[in-house]
Amino acid sequence: xxxRRLFIASAMAALAxxxxxxxxxxxxxxxxxxxxxGRPISPEYLQMYRAMPEERFPIPAxxxxxxxxxxxxxxxxxxxxxxxxxxxxxxxxxxxxLTMEGGKAMRYGVGIGRAGFAWGGRARIQYKRAWPRxxxxxxxxxxxxxxxxxxxxxxxGLENPLxxxxxxxxxxxxxxxxxxxxxxxxxxxxxxxxxxxVRLLQQDIIxxxxxxxxxxxxxxxxx
Numbered sequence: 001x002x003x004r005r006l007f008i009a010s011a012m013a014a015l016a017x018x019x020x021x022x023x024x025x026x027x028x029x030x031x032x033x034x035x036x037x038g039r040p041i042s043p044e045y046l047q048m049y050r051a052m053p054e055e056r057f058p059i060p061a062x063x064x065x066x067x068x069x070x071x072x073x074x075x076x077x078x079x080x081x082x083x084x085x086x087x088x089x090x091x092x093x094x095x096x097x098l099t100m101e102g103g104k105a106m107r108y109g110v111g112i113g114r115a116g117f118a119w120g121g122r123a124r125i126q127y128k129r130a131w132p133r134x135x136x137x138x139x140x141x142x143x144x145x146x147x148x149x150x151x152x153x154x155x156x157g158l159e160n161p162l163x164x165x166x167x168x169x170x171x172x173x174x175x176x177x178x179x180x181x182x183x184x185x186x187x188x189x190x191x192x193x194x195x196x197x198v199r200l201l202q203q204d205i206i207x208x209x210x211x212x213x214x215x216x217x218x219x220x221x222x223x
Contacts, residue, residue, distance in 0.1 A: 034065060041065070045072050049203050056131050057157050059164060059184075059202045066186045071095075071109020073204050078105035087180075087208075087218040089198055091120070094190045096180070096198065098211060108208065111188040111199040120222040125180075126170035127214050131156035132181075158184055164202045165209040169218060180218075181205060 034040055041064050049062035049072075064072070071094065080088060080099050088097040088105075091112050097105040133153040141147045154160050163182025170176060179197045182205035183189075189201060200208065 039069075041069075045069075048073060049201065052203065052206075055164060055206075057164070059158070062201055062203060063186050067109065067189050071190050073106065073108050073207065075100075076105055076107045077103055078107070079103055080105070082217070082219060085212070085216060087125070087212065087216055089218065089220045091220060091222050096200065096208075098208065106207075106211070108200050108204045109189045111183065111185075111191050111193045113192070113197050120220045121171075122217065122219050123169050123171045123176060125167045125212060125214060125216040125218060126175070127168050128209055128212075129166050129168070130209070131164060132160070132162045132166040134160050134162045163199075163205060165205045167205075167209065167212070167216075180208070 045064060046061075049064055051061040052059040076097075078097055078099065080086070080097070082088060082099055084099050084101045086099045088099065089095075089110070089112075090097070094110055094112055096108045096110045098108075099105045133156060134150070135153045136144075136147045136150050138151075141151060161181075161183075162179065163184065165182050167180040168175065169178045169180070181197055181199055182202040183199040184202060185193075185199075186201065188199060193199075
């Protein structure tokens with residue numbers, strides 16, 4: 001079971017920050033398509049992280065030049081005691097794994113909330129939402145009065161902090177207040193950036209959303 005005291009304390013920190021961070025300017029149009037190590041980006045990854053105009057809110061292609069290639073989505077060897085179909089978040093490494101048969105897993109790079117280091121254990125994905133609404137907590141609105149207009153919830157869209165998809169983490173029947181969700185802030189992948197939620201690139205959260213059903217077990221590891 002999750003350490004409840006640490007879990008609740010860090011969950012409240014997650015609410016206080018609302019899973020948000022600052023934005024960075026887009027990549028200049030003439031930038032070379034090379035990885036952070038200077039190697040050309042594989043067409044496989046360019047296709048994987050392509051623009052998605054078919055979405056309800058069209059998603060632009062990911063700026064892969066801002067991300068260490070180790071955080072690109074990939075099928076990897078992964079020995080885990082958990083059964084296939086389990087989500088495992090390795091907080092220190094900034095990886096999320098979806099376990100598969102045959103000692104394999106789909107691995108995604110993630111951004112981890114700073115408060116996420118305060119908790120770990122087992123829970124489940126209670127439900128999923130495509131293009132969810134986001135509601136800032138009351139204490140956040142008190143600090144940032146301009147968010148008052150979102151007290152009843154922010155409409156879905158690319159500016160919504162939860163992005164294209166959100167997976168809601170519950171312990172028993174209790175909402176932990178943590179989410180796995182999408183982000184357009186590519187620079188945040190591999191970083192500890194917000195105060196609670198686990199963020200994936202929009203294309204990656206859509207891929208994960210399509211692979212897992214409600215009730216999927218999730219394990220958060222701190223070491």
